[in-house]
Amino acid sequence: MFYLIFSLQLSFLVIGLSALAPRICNGGASPYSYKTEYFKVPVDHFSFTNDDTFEMRYLINDSYWQPAKGAPIFFYTGNEGDIESFAANTGFMWEAAPEFNALIVFAEHRYYGKSLPYGNKSLSEPKYSGYLTAEQALADYVYLLTNLTAARDVRSEEVSVNGVNINRKLRGIPIIAFGGSYGGMLSAWFRMKYPGLVTGALASSAPIWQFPGLNDCHTFARIVTSAFEIEEKNCPHNVRKLWATIDELGNTKEGLEWISANWKLCGPLKNKTDVDSMKEWISSATINVAMVNYPYPANFLGNLPGHPVRAFCKNLDKVMEGKDLLTATFKGLNTWFNHTGSAKCFNLSSEFGTSDLGLDAWNYQSCTEMVMPICMDGKQDFFEPSPWNLGEYVNDCKKNLKMSTRPYMIAKLFGGKNLESVSNIIFSNGLLDPWAGGGVLKNVSKSTIAVLLPSAAHHLDLRATNDLDPPSVRMARQFYKKIFRKWISDFHQEK
Amino acid sequence: MFYLIFSLQLSFLVIGLSALAPRICNGGASPYSYKTEYFKVPVDHFSFTNDDTFEMRYLINDSYWQPAKGAPIFFYTGNEGDIESFAANTGFMWEAAPEFNALIVFAEHRYYGKSLPYGNKSLSEPKYSGYLTAEQALADYVYLLTNLTAARDVRSEEVSVNGVNINRKLRGIPIIAFGGSYGGMLSAWFRMKYPGLVTGALASSAPIWQFPGLNDCHTFARIVTSAFEIEEKNCPHNVRKLWATIDELGNTKEGLEWISANWKLCGPLKNKTDVDSMKEWISSATINVAMVNYPYPANFLGNLPGHPVRAFCKNLDKVMEGKDLLTATFKGLNTWFNHTGSAKCFNLSSEFGTSDLGLDAWNYQSCTEMVMPICMDGKQDFFEPSPWNLGEYVNDCKKNLKMSTRPYMIAKLFGGKNLESVSNIIFSNGLLDPWAGGGVLKNVSKSTIAVLLPSAAHHLDLRATNDLDPPSVRMARQFYKKIFRKWISDFHQEK
Numbered sequence: 001m002f003y004l005i006f007s008l009q010l011s012f013l014v015i016g017l018s019a020l021a022p023r024i025c026n027g028g029a030s031p032y033s034y035k036t037e038y039f040k041v042p043v044d045h046f047s048f049t050n051d052d053t054f055e056m057r058y059l060i061n062d063s064y065w066q067p068a069k070g071a072p073i074f075f076y077t078g079n080e081g082d083i084e085s086f087a088a089n090t091g092f093m094w095e096a097a098p099e100f101n102a103l104i105v106f107a108e109h110r111y112y113g114k115s116l117p118y119g120n121k122s123l124s125e126p127k128y129s130g131y132l133t134a135e136q137a138l139a140d141y142v143y144l145l146t147n148l149t150a151a152r153d154v155r156s157e158e159v160s161v162n163g164v165n166i167n168r169k170l171r172g173i174p175i176i177a178f179g180g181s182y183g184g185m186l187s188a189w190f191r192m193k194y195p196g197l198v199t200g201a202l203a204s205s206a207p208i209w210q211f212p213g214l215n216d217c218h219t220f221a222r223i224v225t226s227a228f229e230i231e232e233k234n235c236p237h238n239v240r241k242l243w244a245t246i247d248e249l250g251n252t253k254e255g256l257e258w259i260s261a262n263w264k265l266c267g268p269l270k271n272k273t274d275v276d277s278m279k280e281w282i283s284s285a286t287i288n289v290a291m292v293n294y295p296y297p298a299n300f301l302g303n304l305p306g307h308p309v310r311a312f313c314k315n316l317d318k319v320m321e322g323k324d325l326l327t328a329t330f331k332g333l334n335t336w337f338n339h340t341g342s343a344k345c346f347n348l349s350s351e352f353g354t355s356d357l358g359l360d361a362w363n364y365q366s367c368t369e370m371v372m373p374i375c376m377d378g379k380q381d382f383f384e385p386s387p388w389n390l391g392e393y394v395n396d397c398k399k400n401l402k403m404s405t406r407p408y409m410i411a412k413l414f415g416g417k418n419l420e421s422v423s424n425i426i427f428s429n430g431l432l433d434p435w436a437g438g439g440v441l442k443n444v445s446k447s448t449i450a451v452l453l454p455s456a457a458h459h460l461d462l463r464a465t466n467d468l469d470p471p472s473v474r475m476a477r478q479f480y481k482k483i484f485r486k487w488i489s490d491f492h493q494e495k
Numbered sequence: 496m497f498y499l500i501f502s503l504q505l506s507f508l509v510i511g512l513s514a515l516a517p518r519i520c521n522g523g524a525s526p527y528s529y530k531t532e533y534f535k536v537p538v539d540h541f542s543f544t545n546d547d548t549f550e551m552r553y554l555i556n557d558s559y560w561q562p563a564k565g566a567p568i569f570f571y572t573g574n575e576g577d578i579e580s581f582a583a584n585t586g587f588m589w590e591a592a593p594e595f596n597a598l599i600v601f602a603e604h605r606y607y608g609k610s611l612p613y614g615n616k617s618l619s620e621p622k623y624s625g626y627l628t629a630e631q632a633l634a635d636y637v638y639l640l641t642n643l644t645a646a647r648d649v650r651s652e653e654v655s656v657n658g659v660n661i662n663r664k665l666r667g668i669p670i671i672a673f674g675g676s677y678g679g680m681l682s683a684w685f686r687m688k689y690p691g692l693v694t695g696a697l698a699s700s701a702p703i704w705q706f707p708g709l710n711d712c713h714t715f716a717r718i719v720t721s722a723f724e725i726e727e728k729n730c731p732h733n734v735r736k737l738w739a740t741i742d743e744l745g746n747t748k749e750g751l752e753w754i755s756a757n758w759k760l761c762g763p764l765k766n767k768t769d770v771d772s773m774k775e776w777i778s779s780a781t782i783n784v785a786m787v788n789y790p791y792p793a794n795f796l797g798n799l800p801g802h803p804v805r806a807f808c809k810n811l812d813k814v815m816e817g818k819d820l821l822t823a824t825f826k827g828l829n830t831w832f833n834h835t836g837s838a839k840c841f842n843l844s845s846e847f848g849t850s851d852l853g854l855d856a857w858n859y860q861s862c863t864e865m866v867m868p869i870c871m872d873g874k875q876d877f878f879e880p881s882p883w884n885l886g887e888y889v890n891d892c893k894k895n896l897k898m899s900t901r902p903y904m905i906a907k908l909f910g911g912k913n914l915e916s917v918s919n920i921i922f923s924n925g926l927l928d929p930w931a932g933g934g935v936l937k938n939v940s941k942s943t944i945a946v947l948l949p950s951a952a953h954h955l956d957l958r959a960t961n962d963l964d965p966p967s968v969r970m971a972r973q974f975y976k977k978i979f980r981k982w983i984s985d986f987h988q989e990k
Contacts, residue, residue, distance in 0.1 A: 130545070
């Protein structure tokens with residue numbers, strides 16, 4: 001079960017990691033310009049046991065903003081990673097801002113990037129780490145926005161008799177929340193919980209129903225498998241056979257040596273534990289390649305070709321077995337992980353096993369409130385069978401992170417499937433995206449609507465325009481802007 | 496400023512105290528029958544620094560309930576006091592429940608009554624007291640309702656593949672929140688924050704805008720004054736003259752003795768401090784008599800006649816001065832505090848100075864997030880001038896309770912005046928009620944509506960039917976039930 005918790009939760013994190021990649025690859029260069037600022041917020045918004053504060057980071061660009069025209073704030077609800085990465089990988093916000101005269105703000109999620117409430121100690125023990133929750137992060141965003149709008153509202157509204165009239169100032173400014181993946185969950189929840197502050201939300205690839213009691217744990221793996229099947233019908237069958245094939249070879253010394261040599265592993269396989277690691281590594285790779293299955297080359301996790309699933313499956317196009325199967329799989333993985341051909345050998349532990357804070361913090365969140373059941377049966381999906389067991393999950397969290405799990409907390413606090421009374425949220429999901437199964441795929445109210453993007457992977461629609469974008473994504477972006485205009489116009493009419 | 500904070504915040508608490516009174520007077524007898532149950536909830540819902548739990552109390556009556564018919568839960572969001580008192584004084588819920596086949600639940604607010612997270616230590620230091628917030632109390636109610644509905648839903652809905660499908664069970668049961676005063680604020684906020692769980696709310700006399708930046712601090716005192724003026728136009732002028740008259744007499748030994756003897760004080764006035772206490776006591780009395788200015792006798796704060804403001808003003812019906820004024824005022828106070836004639840003397844410190852936990856806990860809440868600015872100018876109101884000064888307020892809280900104040904927290908977390916996106920809330924206010932000035936007095940959206948009750952005091956509409964109820968209150972109760980039916984019908988159509 002350790003595998004399931006940490007590698008699959010890790011695969012959700014890869015969204016953060018992948019978003020991080022461009023910054024890493026480009027040495028910090030971003031295609032967009034902004035100022036980096038910090039804002040002091042309480043560590044604990046919901047009790048009075050702790051008066052500590054910390055400096056949260058946010059990125060801001062006010063070069064387009066015309067508040068006197070009633071222009072909106074485009075507010076990115078930062079998720080599990082460095083906020084600069086999300087700014088670099090959310091091109092849609094930057095492209096749409098000028099035509100809306102919008103203020104652009106990217107807010108960093110507490111415990112990620114440079115927004116560490118207790119510096120290096122932040123994750124060291126519960127008295128420091130315990131404030132890492134979605135609810136607290138959303139309250140940070142409320143404080144930031146309240147302050148920003150009070151400080152930047154240029155209109156001469158009357159100030160109330162007693163002190164600063166924060167709320168009346170806020171009334172003039174529509175705020176649209178944006179987010180992808182966990183950030184999309186946050187943007188949807190932000191609108192749900194603070195409808196007086198947040199005018200509407202674009203929640204892209206936001207699996208708000210990938211939680212216990214709300215979803216079938218099998219969906220995720222089935223979508224991964226079908227994303228491979230779409231590219232090449234023999235590919236999933238071959239992947240499904242991999243596990244036994246690797247086990248068989250891994251049973252003998254000669255087999256271990258053969259794999260180590262032919263797969264150019266940096267460290268040779270020595271025993272069953274190593275073999276299990278290798279299988280885990282391949283599973284994660286298939287999941288990640290499905291998530292970032294974009295139609296154009298992108299420098300995620302190093303350089304990737306366009307349609308990376310296609311590249312992975314290219315050599316698995318007929319029924320294969322034994323060493324042939326392993327050789328073809330290696331070629332697929334090589335195309336993916338070593339697109340530029342610069343890698344000398346494969347390091348099974350480094351590619352998805354880095355222990356940067358982002359990863360630690362997401363593992364922490366997974367064990368406390370972000371419990372997202374995922375399971376495999378090896379029949380309708382191509383993974384080794386791996387049931388979901390909440391009890392084991394909770395025990396593992398207690399054992400490994402010393403944390404208590406509250407598996408139903410998210411459903412309780414954010415309403416679960418009861419969204420009929422919620423308004424002004426767009427839930428978009430790419431149907432190639434494994435997380436789509438946990439997303440909102442049908443309209444739930446007049447203004448809480450679902451957008452399905454047939455040939456899109458994980459939050460493709462939030463990325464910058466590309467000539468290779470599928471028509472569904474191009475059309476969706478136009479549609480989003482139309483909805484934003486309606487939200488803004490309704491907002492000003494209601495005030 | 497100490498006076499302002501603690502006596503006026505106390506006056507809000509009197510709602511709790513007054514609600515407590517019947518239990519005290521009747522030795523616990525209630526006109527309604529229920530079972531008393533306890534439910535375990537986390538002490539901290541929003542962080543993982545503390546795994547403690549406590550047993551919250553709730554009262555339940557399922558004798559009318561027919562869940563198979565899609566009948567609702569009537570849920571009282573308990574406020575600052577013992578929950579049994581609210582059950583005894585919210586007759587409207589009991590009267591309406593049978594025709595709705597409703598389940599009746601009264602939930603006790605944490606840190607009040609028997610729902611003490613850390614027993615006697617609960618308010619002793621921030622590590623125990625810090626979890627006394629409205630947000631945490633609402634989360635308690637979410638946990639309780641989620642559990643209740645999961646346990647009591649009799650329909651055979653399919654249970655999901657993984658674990659208990661709490662949310663699907665919840666989908667079948669509409670929940671209507673009820674509350675008066677602070678409890679009304681909670682019921683409104685409950686619907687705002689948990690619209691997936693709470694179908695609608697009746698928030699009676701809920702001053703959700705009596706917070707810094709949202710309201711004019713003078714309103715409260717002006718309404719008190721006008722409630723007296725309605726009964727007798729000379730009365731407010733006389734009250735306004737009281738303070739100087741008392742000061743003048745209090746300046747001499749003879750004057751102090753005269754007051755002590757003629758007002759039958761249990762302990763004689765000795766100095767200026769005692770005189771100030773007496774004025775504070777009278778101020779509080781006028782505020783409280785305005786709040787509970789019901790048209791029929793009620794045993795609040797001991798036995799009260801119907802129209803107690805009228806009784807208070809009866810002897811202040813012409814312009815008076817000096818000892819005549821004091822004698823007439825004493826008669827008014829005597830009518831009020833000593834309606835039965837059983838009191839031998841007046842105890843200035845006991846009537847509003849009890850230090851039961853309810854009071855301490857409300858003082859605590861007033862100093863942390865429940866900051867409700869109230870001020871007097873002595874011109875448009877009949878009190879001694881007393882400006883509102885947030886800085887002093889915060890300092891006093893730090894000095895007296897060692898607590899940090901977050902004056903804008905409520906406005907930030909609950910949306911302040913921006914309620915356009917909120918739905919299914921009835922805000923009712925009696926126009927005789929001093930707290931009405933901080934309430935919602937105009938419709939704010941299609942289904943978030945304001946009901947004004949011209950001749951009603953503090954949450955009269957929630958009380959049991961009485962022959963002396965004004966027509967506005969009778970009509971309002973019929974109207975509420977009509978709205979409830981619509982909410983319930985919409986709920987079942989949407990599901």
